[in-house]
Amino acid sequence: MIDAPDRMPLAREFFDRPVLEVAPDLLGRTLVRRTPDGPIEVRLTEVEAYAGEADPGSHAYRGRTQRNASMFGPPGHAYVYFIYGMWFSLNLVCGPEGTASGVLLRGAEVTKGADLARERRPKARKDRELAQGPARLATALDIDRTLNGIDICAGPEAPLSVLFGTPVPASRIRSGPRTGVGGEGAAHPWRFWADGDPTVSPYRAHVPRHRGKQE
DNA sequence: ACATTGATGCTCT
């Protein structure tokens, strides 16, 4: 049985391009997470681009560290990081090895394996909330730090793959400032989403948190 | 519907 055209995996060349080309081009694509219990598939609806060492909003801004090492690796690999003491986020590494760009996956619609996703997201009241937000997406897809650095172009058995899917046409893509990114990084409209899709997460502007004594 | 805030621990300075 031959795969339908929309089930063809995206090759490494897809990711070996400038991140601002790759990010909007990922919208509508199918992300496959293969778990021991079976596959979970989502249709990507919201992403953010992080543009290498020159981007003040990026984890790579201050150069290579132990945490961000996989961002500096070859394209078509995963960068998974732990945040707020509780959550994971999944990025797809773009651009040539030695550079450090990536696309944060922020929102998606679960299209297959919804029963598995619901088990992992028992607090989701509606199916559209299963993967609405980066940490929710990672939780629904059973993503953790063991997937950091893995090759997502490694073939039909890989834990993660991206399939062709049905790309969102450019006329339906919107862009704006990235969520939770402040400073000079806030100026760039590097968040991309599918207009009107209910699985796009609510925008939250960056709020500087001052802790400790105040007044 | 929207605003506010606690939870929780890792990473880098």
Place this chain on the structure above:
DNA sequence: GAGCATCAATGTG
């Protein structure tokens, strides 16, 4: 020690 590419519960309308 400060800050974090967040979520969910709580409060108010």
